[in-house]
Amino acid sequence: MIYLLVAIPIIFVCFLLSPRSTLAALLAVIAAVAVVGAYIYLQQSDRNGLASQVRGTSSGTASCSDPAKTVAVKLSNDTDRQVNVVRFRLIAKRPGYSDEAYSDYFTSSKIIEPHGTFETCWTLNQYRGLETLPGKPAPSEFDWSVDISSVDFAS
Numbered sequence: 001m002i003y004l005l006v007a008i009p010i011i012f013v014c015f016l017l018s019p020r021s022t023l024a025a026l027l028a029v030i031a032a033v034a035v036v037g038a039y040i041y042l043q044q045s046d047r048n049g050l051a052s053q054v055r056g057t058s059s060g061t062a063s064c065s066d067p068a069k070t071v072a073v074k075l076s077n078d079t080d081r082q083v084n085v086v087r088f089r090l091i092a093k094r095p096g097y098s099d100e101a102y103s104d105y106f107t108s109s110k111i112i113e114p115h116g117t118f119e120t121c122w123t124l125n126q127y128r129g130l131e132t133l134p135g136k137p138a139p140s141e142f143d144w145s146v147d148i149s150s151v152d153f154a155s
Contacts, residue, residue: 050153053078054112056088056146061139069121070139073146075108076117082154083112089149090122092130092142101142104128105149 015022055076063072071090077083085107092102104125110118124130130137 050079050081051148051151054083054086054148054151056086056148058090058144058146060142060144063119064121066121069123071124071144072119072121073106073108074117074119075110075112075146075148077112077114079153080114082114083151084154085109085150085152086112086148087150089147090124091145091147092139093145094141095143101133101137102128102130111154 011022011026014025055078057074057076059072059074061070061072064070071092073088073090075083075086075088087105087107089103089105091100093099094101102124106122108118108120110120112118124139130139130142
């Protein structure tokens with residue numbers, strides 16, 4: 001904001017001294033800012049488009065044999081770029097209900113190659129976990145889903 005307060009009087013004085021040169025310079029600056037803004041916008045929209053091609057699913061407890069790691073999550077990379085980090089939320093709902101009985105955030109730093117998958121079982125947070133629910137239900141009593149919040153790709 002302070003730059004704008006300083007720049008406006010300078011541009012005004014330059015315009016009074018040399019109107020054509022000032023307008024040409026001002027148009028060049030505006031064009032440069034527009035090009036940089038368009039580049040940043042396209043980069044961001046491309047990144048969001050790629051991130052939507054990384055999917056997460058959960059098969060629940062069916063494929064987990066370790067009692068400490070109870071819920072299986074599969075991350076699929078359907079892009080042509082390597083995935084370095086996936087941040088996601090693991091959600092449990094009672095069958096037939098829409099409200100969440102459990103949810104927690106997880107981060108996977110496992111590198112997933114283009115068009116590859118990564119599947120592993122995750123440990124639930126014992127302080128926010130199912131043990132805090134009435135009746136202490138087992139993880140197998142829920143429908144599990146994965147909501148990906150962000151994806152970091154290799155440069």
